[in-house]
Amino acid sequence: EIVAAAEAVLREEAIRAGSLPLAGKHVLITSGPTHEPIDPVRYIANRSSGKQGHALARAAYEAGARVTLVSGPVTLPDPANIHVIHVESASAMLKAVEGSLPADIAIMAAAVADWRVASEGAQKIKKDGTGKPPALELTENPDILATVGHHPDLRPRLLIGFAAETQNLIDNARGKLERKKADWIIANDVSPQTGIMGGDANTIRVVSRDGVEDWPEMDKGEVARRIIARAAEALGAD
Amino acid sequence: EIVAAAEAVLREEAIRAGSLPLAGKHVLITSGPTHEPIDPVRYIANRSSGKQGHALARAAYEAGARVTLVSGPVTLPDPANIHVIHVESASAMLKAVEGSLPADIAIMAAAVADWRVASEGAQKIKKDGTGKPPALELTENPDILATVGHHPDLRPRLLIGFAAETQNLIDNARGKLERKKADWIIANDVSPQTGIMGGDANTIRVVSRDGVEDWPEMDKGEVARRIIARAAEALGAD
Numbered sequence: 001e002i003v004a005a006a007e008a009v010l011r012e013e014a015i016r017a018g019s020l021p022l023a024g025k026h027v028l029i030t031s032g033p034t035h036e037p038i039d040p041v042r043y044i045a046n047r048s049s050g051k052q053g054h055a056l057a058r059a060a061y062e063a064g065a066r067v068t069l070v071s072g073p074v075t076l077p078d079p080a081n082i083h084v085i086h087v088e089s090a091s092a093m094l095k096a097v098e099g100s101l102p103a104d105i106a107i108m109a110a111a112v113a114d115w116r117v118a119s120e121g122a123q124k125i126k127k128d129g130t131g132k133p134p135a136l137e138l139t140e141n142p143d144i145l146a147t148v149g150h151h152p153d154l155r156p157r158l159l160i161g162f163a164a165e166t167q168n169l170i171d172n173a174r175g176k177l178e179r180k181k182a183d184w185i186i187a188n189d190v191s192p193q194t195g196i197m198g199g200d201a202n203t204i205r206v207v208s209r210d211g212v213e214d215w216p217e218m219d220k221g222e223v224a225r226r227i228i229a230r231a232a233e234a235l236g237a238d
Numbered sequence: 239e240i241v242a243a244a245e246a247v248l249r250e251e252a253i254r255a256g257s258l259p260l261a262g263k264h265v266l267i268t269s270g271p272t273h274e275p276i277d278p279v280r281y282i283a284n285r286s287s288g289k290q291g292h293a294l295a296r297a298a299y300e301a302g303a304r305v306t307l308v309s310g311p312v313t314l315p316d317p318a319n320i321h322v323i324h325v326e327s328a329s330a331m332l333k334a335v336e337g338s339l340p341a342d343i344a345i346m347a348a349a350v351a352d353w354r355v356a357s358e359g360a361q362k363i364k365k366d367g368t369g370k371p372p373a374l375e376l377t378e379n380p381d382i383l384a385t386v387g388h389h390p391d392l393r394p395r396l397l398i399g400f401a402a403e404t405q406n407l408i409d410n411a412r413g414k415l416e417r418k419k420a421d422w423i424i425a426n427d428v429s430p431q432t433g434i435m436g437g438d439a440n441t442i443r444v445v446s447r448d449g450v451e452d453w454p455e456m457d458k459g460e461v462a463r464r465i466i467a468r469a470a471e472a473l474g475a476d
Binding site: 035038039040041042043044045046047048075111113114115123124125126127131133134135136137138139140164165166167172190191192197 | 273278279281286313351352361363364365369373374376378403404405428430435
């Protein structure tokens with residue numbers, strides 16, 4: 001806590017000295033998985049650890065921004081000096097994101113569940129003795145990136161989405177860029193053998209209307225600092 | 239680590255002095271949730287934290303037993319001086335449990351998923367643009383408690399199961415006792431408002447062929463010590 005307080009003081013000084021590129025800007029970041037309840041004890045989850053999203057929040061803070069981090073259930077500690085809103089489901093995450101606008105930059109790094117269970121059980125679902133499993137009816141979740149991208153008056157000046165795929169990485173990312181009205185899509189291959197989901201390193205491809213940029217494998221902290229530096233540049237050149 | 243080593247030495251001395259009730263016994267414990275994969279990035283989970291199961295493993299170790307802990311994915315550290323086998327799915331847990339027999343006492347405290355996804359996707363399942371969600375076909379998982387209870391030659395002398403329910407607690411526990419050939423069922427009400435799942439306290443009811451015993455609310459460590467003391471007694475009286 002002493003370290004965090006000292007850090008905050010030093011950052012305020014750097015902001016006053018004008019040396020931080022995102023001073024005065026609000027950066028909104030989502031991170032982690034969402035959990036979609038099946039019944040009071042069960043849920044659908046995904047393997048996102050929140051490491052990349054939390055690293056982005058840190059990097060944006062270090063660049064001088066006021067940061068709002070909307071985080072799904074992760075085992076990471078809350079980053080110091082950052083306003084964190086904890087949510088479980090995609091619906092709750094959308095609400096928190098909409099309530100946190102306006103923002104200059106939004107980076108939607110959370111791995112949001114595409115589907116939730118259509119009718120959440122009020123009681124724990126039991127085996128009925130027939131050996132026949134219950135039907136798990138799914139319904140599509142709201143699309144947070146698309147909702148922000150199509151926002152009638154509060155769309156951030158720079159909107160960055162993530163595409164975690166196991167195949168057709170670039171095609172899927174290009175499709176997302178258009179459909180969701182994002183400025184960049186950070187595409188990464190999360191096939192289990194890559195070790196990216198849950199791991200400390202990331203290999204990303206930055207897809208924008210200008211083309212595709214391949215970045216070499218880096219520590220997730222370094223990926224975050226470079227994305228934030230690039231975002232600050234883009235905002236300045238806007 | 240120094241503390242763990244010192245603890246092990248002191249325990250060896252206590253075992254030699256004959257003051258530990260489970261010295262020379264093998265206790266097998268399962269703990270935590272299971273994760274059942276949907277595709278490479280998604281899975282079905284439950285809210286079990288593993289706190290009660292891990293506390294039981296500690297208590298059995300402190301009572302002098304050789305302990306095998308088969309743990310699903312939890313955020314708890316591995317307890318010191320205990321052989322831990324990490325698994326994800328119910329199928330993997332069953333394999334680890336069967337491979338760990340024989341045991342004098344088995345306590346199946348894990349919240350094992352009743353169902354898994356029938357055909358796990360090799361690739362991340364994508365929205366197909368129709369807005370129609372994929373069908374998630376489930377199939378029944380193997381029943382670990384029943385498998386151990388009906389084991390032809392390696393059934394432990396004392397077999398304890400858990401029943402986490404949100405309704406009909408005692409009826410469900412009694413049914414489990416008979417169907418799965420357990421000696422005791424530790425029943426607890428995991429309705430969200432109880433705070434038991436994931437929390438530090440537990441209120442249990444011990445269901446056996448002799449009847450139902452209601453225990454007052456206690457810390458999960460204290461629940462564990464009392465269950466282990468009772469188990470050691472039962473084994474001695476056998």
